[in-house]
Amino acid sequence: MLVGFMGSGKSTAARSIAPDALDTDVLIEAQLGASVEAIFRRDGEASFREAEERITLAGLDQAASGAGGGLISLGGGALGSQRVREALKHHTVVFLDADADTLWKRVSRSKRPLAADRDAFDALFIEREEAYLAAADAVVPALRRDTLGSALPDIHRLAALGKGPKLLWAESDSGNYPVWIGSGIAGRVPLPVGRRWAVISDGNVAGLHGDLLDPVMARLVIEPGEQHKTLTTCERLWSELADAGVTRDDGIVALGGGVVGDVAGFVASSFQRGIPIVQIPTTLVAQVDSAYGGKTGVDLPSAKNYVGSYHQPAAVIADVDFLETLPAVEVAAGMAEVVKTGLIAGGLLWERIAAGNAVDDAMVLACARTKLAVVREDERDGGRRQVLNFGHTIGHAIETATDYRQFRHGEAVSIGLMAALRLSGHADLHVQTGQLLAAAGLPLSAPGVDAELVINALQSDKKRKGDGTVPFVLCEAPGMVSHGHVIPASAVRAAVEEVCS
Numbered sequence: 001m002l003v004g005f006m007g008s009g010k011s012t013a014a015r016s017i018a019p020d021a022l023d024t025d026v027l028i029e030a031q032l033g034a035s036v037e038a039i040f041r042r043d044g045e046a047s048f049r050e051a052e053e054r055i056t057l058a059g060l061d062q063a064a065s066g067a068g069g070g071l072i073s074l075g076g077g078a079l080g081s082q083r084v085r086e087a088l089k090h091h092t093v094v095f096l097d098a099d100a101d102t103l104w105k106r107v108s109r110s111k112r113p114l115a116a117d118r119d120a121f122d123a124l125f126i127e128r129e130e131a132y133l134a135a136a137d138a139v140v141p142a143l144r145r146d147t148l149g150s151a152l153p154d155i156h157r158l159a160a161l162g163k164g165p166k167l168l169w170a171e172s173d174s175g176n177y178p179v180w181i182g183s184g185i186a187g188r189v190p191l192p193v194g195r196r197w198a199v200i201s202d203g204n205v206a207g208l209h210g211d212l213l214d215p216v217m218a219r220l221v222i223e224p225g226e227q228h229k230t231l232t233t234c235e236r237l238w239s240e241l242a243d244a245g246v247t248r249d250d251g252i253v254a255l256g257g258g259v260v261g262d263v264a265g266f267v268a269s270s271f272q273r274g275i276p277i278v279q280i281p282t283t284l285v286a287q288v289d290s291a292y293g294g295k296t297g298v299d300l301p302s303a304k305n306y307v308g309s310y311h312q313p314a315a316v317i318a319d320v321d322f323l324e325t326l327p328a329v330e331v332a333a334g335m336a337e338v339v340k341t342g343l344i345a346g347g348l349l350w351e352r353i354a355a356g357n358a359v360d361d362a363m364v365l366a367c368a369r370t371k372l373a374v375v376r377e378d379e380r381d382g383g384r385r386q387v388l389n390f391g392h393t394i395g396h397a398i399e400t401a402t403d404y405r406q407f408r409h410g411e412a413v414s415i416g417l418m419a420a421l422r423l424s425g426h427a428d429l430h431v432q433t434g435q436l437l438a439a440a441g442l443p444l445s446a447p448g449v450d451a452e453l454v455i456n457a458l459q460s461d462k463k464r465k466g467d468g469t470v471p472f473v474l475c476e477a478p479g480m481v482s483h484g485h486v487i488p489a490s491a492v493r494a495a496v497e498e499v500c501s
């Protein structure tokens, strides 16, 4: 059952995989003998919605019994009906996802009755987006015609798993992949077929969850912690993979937090010039952020994430049950990335975070969806992707200045967010975000850390330009984060000194 806003291309996408797919707008027009626009004008919206509900419910039954190749696309407003929303609970619902700007460009010159005024369009978009996300089993980007076809085999796998797990389809210039999110899915979602898999985890995760995947061709274990996100660890892993007989026909599963994901991802991208990686993130940081988008790498003593590569995963399986064994301090660390992502996304996600809602599958999905939308636009950090570094520039410098030992990554990001919000200059947001981070148990400052060491570490930031400036990401308001700001050195110093005092 395809749902989505007007202009998301539901009918075209449906026909691309089932030429005779049903379409509720077509069924309505056939039954009422006029175009949707004419029915709206002639009978008014309330009357149209009544007919839409009746015809949609009948259409769902027809599609479920195989008509239209088992596929039906629903009118943009069909989910306004409680009865339709109830009925959809028994079907596999795919949300064709696009942002309001893209959709407005597509429909503003059409005759659609609800696309006459941009403000009204935006208000309707916000209202309906919530309903689509609540109903969706799968979220698939609506920007390209062939996307639904590419995602279809995984949508069938999702349907076979039954209700519960969600599928998010990730797109980037160098490849597409399924992201699975849900409870108890790690042993159930099959690894991509046709390969043998070697699992890399750290000592903690291996002890708790190492047996979950079976059979696998090898299980390799690294020391836990950021101090081991090094080339030395990679070299050991490359040798162990060779000893285990791993070939280019095989793949690696990263079972662990962001450290395991970054290290195993880099090892996979370089072992025999690159073999596939499946990310199975087990921390909140990894489930809401690091497992997606293909950035892999290790630290140098002098700078964070200095050696690495882009290597998109073959799949991500984010099982929220892993969070049950995660120590509270690590959950808190993950909240820093949740808050950062909420500031980037704004809208519904920020509202939920600001209201103090607990992390659940829907919040993990919302964070992953936000990150993937950014990566889809700019996989290689040439522009927009830099917003994902909000709070990270000073955060990374604090990690480096303290030898990666004093703060968890998420804790350093929390402090970095406070500095970045200070530089952004919006006092209310600085205070509100500080309260949210503190409520999660995160530090807002790094007292005793030498500000001079942090400022030196900033000079090694990967984003530093030839002229020596380090561009910053700033936040105007939730949903309005922009990159590439050159800040006077004195202001940067003041922000660093404030968080180090």
Ligand SMILES: NC(=O)c1ccc[n+]([C@@H]2O[C@H](COP(=O)([O-])OP(=O)(O)OC[C@H]3O[C@@H](n4cnc5c(N)ncnc54)[C@H](O)[C@@H]3O)[C@@H](O)[C@H]2O)c1
Pocket (backbone or CB within 6 Å): 202, 203, 204, 205, 208, 224, 225, 226, 229, 256, 257, 258, 259, 260, 262, 282, 283, 284, 285, 286, 289, 290, 291, 292, 293, 294, 295, 296, 305, 322, 323, 324, 325, 326, 327, 330, 333, 408, 409, 410
């Ligand atoms: N590649 C990216 O895009 C990206 C994005 C954000 C962060 N990162 C990186 O991620 C790293 C931080 O990740 P992290 O916070 O997950 O740290 P981590 O991987 O070190 O995990 C934190 C701790 O939790 C333990 N652990 C993991 N899963 C567990 C579970 N389910 N139960 C109990 N214990 C568990 C680990 O053994 C470790 O001790 C940093 O190196 C950061 O640079 C990368």
